[in-house]
Amino acid sequence: MRLSTLLLILTVMAIAAFMLGRRRSIQVAGGYGAIRTLHSLPKYYGYYVAIWCGVPGLLLFGLWLSFGDALIMGRVVASLPEQLRDLPDAQLSLVVNDIKNMAAGQFMNPQRGAEIAVAADLYNSLRVSARWILSGLIVALGLAGSGLAWTRLRPELRARNRVEGIVKLGLILASTVAILTTIGILLSVLFEAIRFFQKIPMTDFLFGLTWSPQTALRADQVGSSGSFGAIPLFTGTLLISAIAMLVAMPLGLMTAIFLSEYATPRVRAWVKPALEILAGVPTVVYGYFAALTVGPLLGDLGALLGLDVASESALGAGLVMGIMIIPFVSSLSDDVINAVPQAMRDGSYGLGATQSETIKHVVLPAALPGIVGGALLAVSRAIGETMIVVMAAGLAANLTANPLEAVTTVTVQIVTLLVGDQEFDSAKTLAAFALGLVLFIVTLLLNVVALRVVRKYREQYE
Amino acid sequence: MAATGPSSTETLERVRAGLAARYRRERRFRLFGAASAILGLLFVLMLFVSIFSNGYSAFWQTQVKLDIYFDPEVIDPGATGEPQVIGKANFDKVVRGALYDLFPDVSGRQERRDLKRLVSAGAGFELREQVLADPALVGQTRTLWLPADDEVDMLVKGYIDRDLPEASRRLKDRQIAWIDALAEKGLVERQFNAAFFTTGDSREPELAGIGGAIKGSFFMLVVTLILSFPLGVAAAVYLEEFAPKNRWVDLIEVNINNLAAVPSIVFGLLGLAVFINFFGLPRSAPVVGGLVLTLMTLPTVIIASRAAIKSVPPSVREAALGVGASAMQTVFHHVIPLAMPGMLTGAIIGMARALGESAPLLMIGMIAFIVEVPETPLDPATALPVQIYLWADSPERAFVERTSAAIIVLLAFLLVMNGLAIWMRKKFERRW
Amino acid sequence: MDTAEQAYDMTNIEKAETVPPRPDPGPEPAVVQFAPEAEPAEQEVAEERAEYDTIGDVTAKDAVMTVRDCNVFYGDNHALQHVNLDVGRNEVVALIGPSGCGKSTFIRCLNRMNDTIETARVTGEIRLHGDDINSRETDVVLLRARVGMVFQKPNPFPKSVYDNVAYGPKLHGLASNRTELDEIVERSLLRAGLWDEVKDRLDDPGTGLSGGQQQRLCIARTIAVDPEVILMDEPCSALDPIATAKIEDLIDELAQNYAIAIVTHSMQQAARVSQRTAYFHLGKLIEVDSTDKVFTNPGHRLTEDYVTGRFG
Incomplete structure (x- = not known):
């Protein structure tokens, strides 16, 4: 039985349960005329029965979707011949992959073909029987649940309160998804990062000066171990982010000042949305723009000045990233500047200050905390930005502060390490998660501080 | 104006003295603001111009008009009509035949290979689909528009500089001459590229779609x-x-x-x-x-x-x-x-x-x-x-x-x- | 002195360049506005004018500012209608009236603070020592240096006490060195009666003072620029009675040196601090007279209703 069919059956059952429950409630009340004796409207009794019919089955279904495959595979692995079963984890997972592929009829692995074919058959048959058992269980649960609820229907049953309680539980669960996501991110990244640090000492990673994660195929090759000193990545990230901020901060701030203090309403009505287009452009487009237009442009410009600009220079990536961040900085600054009370400006104008003097000496100092908060958020975006640097910055892990050279960043390396074929246990793959952990922690800290600063600032003028 | 108030003439003079410089600073500041906004707008413009000028031409695709003879000898020698047989047939040869007919004096092996490259590698697949859909085509001759190779497409769209030395472009002089000859006869045309919106990815640019x-x-x-x-x-x-x-x-x-x-x-x-x-x-x-x-x-x-x-x-x-x-x-x-x-x-x-x-x-x-x-x-x-x-x-x-x-x-x-x-x-x- | 004069000349040249000279500098256009005899419907205008006549004497003995036929529009809303009023030397003029009567709007005209409101439009003739402040030659920065303003809510800048007071003098270049600036700050704080309370914490933020102290800081900030006229827009409405009393004493003292116009909601306050009182009602100036006269023997029924507390 296909899963979609199963869901359909469950839905039909729930609808039937709803109607039965509704009918029954009218019945126990003693006919249509006596509906007033019911605690709740009849439809709530219907919902009550339908929930008892559908929810247990759905829960079971969800559990099966999450863990069923692992259970079956456990049985299959247990049935494997000893020499396969006792393989180390990494190789065993390859075998498991082979079994799955063969079960899906995709391809044959010539090695150990026979054993795997047997296992694949077992896997398929287990899956089929498990589906049937699951379907039977779900239908049985639905029938039992709705039957139980049906017999319990009384006029004094507080059906609405029960139903609303369950709905509220659902709302609470929905609101915890965000927490679960954070925990999920933290656990998944932390778990793999710890495995990485078991292979490579943390100090080597955090303070090492060379990054070359290419592990050799054979142990006796030169440089087989790879080298995971992440300092060049950190400096590269910082260099590009710094260039981006140097572009975005003045431009974004001055644009915000111009739009909120100087521009006429008509100019503002046109320029603001036009600039917000920049915020809506996907980062992959910026990346392409950097690689296609800005990179060559900088190269030509450099040649004109007699400078040697790398085709994937930090400058190009940083410039384009800065352009991307301009609307972010400017809209945050705009909010912050508008939050400065007009009375403060009036005080300054009343003393005979010009507009720019008022802005420079009164508005900006008053808005400073908010602007700093916005800048921190912008830095966090720059550090975490991926596509622009993947497309426009290089892979070479140079330890340099020269913006005309190519550098690489944390995000670029995460992508490089994880794209393409990978075995899940190699230091190379795990290194990506260690980098991810660093990225997550740094951006999280920046965000927490920035959001707190901005919130404090808002409260000050509310 | 008589300074009658406590505001001494001296104070007023002092304020007045600084005014010019202050207004200059005011104008400068204002200019910076306007310049940043304009710069931002310029970036928007540059981004869009760069993308559009590079991209709009892809919505048209160069096609070559060929008289295709669906040669039974090549497609289905045994006249079986079986889809398996037709599916495995060498339709590239059918396309090639049509090209050789257009340029009968091209003979050398290398030359013929160059000639063949004018038409997309996907042309054969297209013909196969047509024959599989309608087996009665075998043995007939049809005039069809087939996609040109991506390099031909680029040349027709003017992206390839004809003045470059032959070695540094991907089309040879004789290929360019053939294309010009085809174009003169009206056999090369840019048509709306509907396939771009329907097909999947491909290694051949002219076949790749989104x-x-x-x-x-x-x-x-x-x-x-x-x-x-x-x-x-x-x-x-x-x-x-x-x-x-x-x-x-x-x-x-x-x-x-x-x-x-x-x-x-x-x-x-x-x-x-x-x-x-x-x-x-x-x-x-x-x-x-x-x-x-x-x-x-x-x-x-x-x-x-x-x-x-x-x-x-x-x-x-x-x-x-x-x-x-x-x-x-x-x-x-x-x-x-x-x-x-x-x-x-x-x-x-x-x-x-x-x-x-x-x-x-x-x-x-x-x-x-x-x-x-x-x-x-x-x-x-x-x-x-x-x-x-x-x-x-x-x-x-x-x-x-x-x-x-x-x-x-x-x-x-x-x-x-x-x-x-x-x-x-x-x-x-x-x-x- | 030489250099100052040179700089003065320079500013004149600069101005001549930036502001295109008017073709006919003869009659002031604002005068034409004030006396629109040239209008075709002369009769009608005169009748309309009659409706806006104010009871009492709008002129002051030694006028610093004279306002004639001042109108303010916020968009389509005619917020202030045909107002004539003088502000004299060494006197306090109190502006009273119910909420929304235009008294704050009026006071904001006197140093062109209405410029900061985008929809506001001001017509009429407002002169400071004979110069029309709404004319194109008038420099609003200079005007505001001469006509200072204290606002309803104390609005110290987010700076130290010292910097709050020093802000204006620094902007206008009134002090050529640190010692002079220190002197100005001390003198202003002394005059505002705040020196003794803050002299030990000049570097603390101005926002950390109490409400009354903040308002006196704002007054100190205003007099640091050495203006001729001080405008006060309900300066005590956000303060407790003790702080209010202090400010009122201060206003009394300041009146010896400055021309002061004060908007107030409190009739007692108007009676206590002012020599003349002007009563506004729905955008019109109903009555102006000596404070005694207005409160004891008002000439207009509306004024009487208001001062006797029948509405307001």
Whole structure:
């Protein structure tokens, strides 16, 4: 039985349960005329029965979707011949992959073909029987649940309160998804990062000066171990982010000042949305723009000045990233500047200050905390930005502060390490998660501080 | 003017003395402001001009008109009519034959190979599809427009400099001469490139399209919308209407705000570790992409929905509660319907962001080279922005054009979605 | 002195360059506005004018500022209608009237603070020592240096006490060195009666003072620029009675040196601090006279209703 069919059956059952429950409630009340004796409207009794019919089955279904495959595979692995079963984890997972592929009829692995074919058959048959058992269980649960609820229907049953309680539980669960996501991110990244640090000492990673994660195929090759000193990545990230901020901060701030203090309403009505287009452009487009237009442009410009600009220079990536961040900085600054009370400006104008003097000496100092908060958020975006640097910055892990050279960043390396074929246990793959952990922690800290600063600032003028 | 007040002449003179310099500073500052805004606008302009000038031509594709003789000797020597036989036939030879007929004096092996290269490698597949659909074609002659090779396309569109030395361009002098000869006879034409919107990826630029990527993106957005909208609204309703003020709820709020600022690539790592490695979902599947994008857009949807719920005035709730509705009924009968336009607007903006996102999709393997157009959300697929990323790496000149064209399509989708959001906000905006 | 004069000349040259000279510098256009005899419907205008006649004497003995036929529009709303009023030397003029009567709007005309409101439009003739402040030659920065303003809510800048007071002098270049600036700050704080309370914490933020102290800081900030006229827009409405009393004493003292116009909601305050009182009603100036006269023997029924507390 296909899963979609199963869901359909469950839905039909729930609808039937709803109607039965509704009918029954009218019945126990003693006919249509006596509906007033019911605690709740009849439809709530219907919902009550339908929930008892559908929810247990759905829960079971969800559990099966999450863990069923692992259970079956456990049985299959247990049935494997000893020499396969006792393989180390990494190789065993390859075998498991082979079994799955063969079960899906995709391809044959010539090695150990026979054993795997047997296992694949077992896997398929287990899956089929498990589906049937699951379907039977779900239908049985639905029938039992709705039957139980049906017999319990009384006029004094507080059906609405029960139903609303369950709905509220659902709302609470929905609101915890965000927490679960954070925990999920933290656990998944932390778990793999710890495995990485078991292979490579943390100090080597955090303070090492060379990054070359290419592990050799054979142990006796030169440089087989790879080298995971992440300092060049950190400096590269910082260099590009710094260039981006140097572009975005003045431009974004001055644009915000111009739009909120100087521009006429008509100019503002046109320029603001036009600039917000920049915020809506996907980062992959910026990346392409950097690689296609800005990179060559900088190269030509450099040649004109007699400078040697790398085709994937930090400058190009940083410039384009800065352009991307301009609307972010400017809209945050705009909010912050508008939050400065007009009375403060009036005080300054009343003393005979010009507009720019008022802005420079009164508005900006008053808005400073908010602007700093916005800048921190912008830095966090720059550090975490991926596509622009993947497309426009290089892979070479140079330890340099020269913006005309190519550098690489944390995000670029995460992508490089994880794209393409990978075995899940190699230091190379795990290194990506260690980098991810660093990225997550740094951006999280920046965000927490920035959001707190901005919130404090808002409260000050509310 | 007589200085009659306590304000001495000296004070006034001093103020006056500084005025010129102060006004100069004022003008300078103002100029800086205007210049930054203009610079920003210039960037927008530059971005769009650069993309459009590179991309618009991809919506037309050079085609070559050939008299194709569906030679039974080549296609179905035994006259079996079996699809298996026809399917394996060498249709390239059929195309070649038509070309050789046009240029009978081309004889050398190398020359003939060059001649053959004028027409796309996909022309043979196209003919096979036609014959399989209509076996009666075998033995007949038809005049057909077939796609030209990408280099020919580039030459016709004027992207190849004819004055370059032969060695530094990818078309030889004699090939250019043949193309000119064809063009003179009216056998070369640029036609609207419908295939670009329907086909999947290909190594041959002239055959590559964004159909597969669009469908992949579509599946992903559907999954994202189905999951993130109800979840986001439910979470927002709880936080705004039912949540007590305690530390746990505070934690949830801080957490949502922080998640909105976590780099997207980190969500990709989560997807890889949890959905693929832990739950064993298939790599490259739009379902997984949709799940990851759901987690990513959820904070946006929650924040927008909360704002929408907040804007419903308390008087509405009091009125409903006053006639004896329960808190839940009040929310579902009054608050949610009134907040719906705002929540939908937030959802559309979240979807637009999800559509443009590519970094997390790279992590979960949606970067594979996939020719087939996906049929279900479980089939391997790629997404429009990822397709752009993939093509951006290809060296052929023709892929530059296609990449830019794909970007134009992506931007058009985003424009429509954001326009829809703005329109909805304008239409349903309510001042209480 | 030489250099100062040179600089002065320079500014004149600069101005001549930036502001195109008017073709006919003869009659002031604002005068034409004030005396629109040239209008065709002379009769009608005169009748309309009659409706806006103010009871009492609008002129002051030694006028610093003279306002004639001042109108303010916020968009389509005619917020202030045909107002004539003088502000004299060494006197306090109190502006009273119910909320929304235009008294704050009027006071904001006197140093062109209405410029900061985008929809506001001001017509009529407002002169400071004979110079029309709304004319194009008038420099608003210079005007505001001469006509200072204290606002309803104390609005110290987010700076130290010292910097709050030093802000104006620094802007206008009134002090050529630190010692002079220190002197100005001390003198202003002394005059505002705040020196003894803050002299030990000049570097603390101005926002950390109490409400009354903040308002006196704002007054100190205003007099640091050495203006001729001080405008006060309900300066005590956000303060407690003790702080109010202090400010009122201060206003009394300041009146010896400055021309002061004060908007107030409190009739007692008007009676206590002012020599003349002007009563506004729905954008019109109903009555102006000596404070004694207005409160004891008002000439207009509306004024009487207001001062006797029948509405307001």
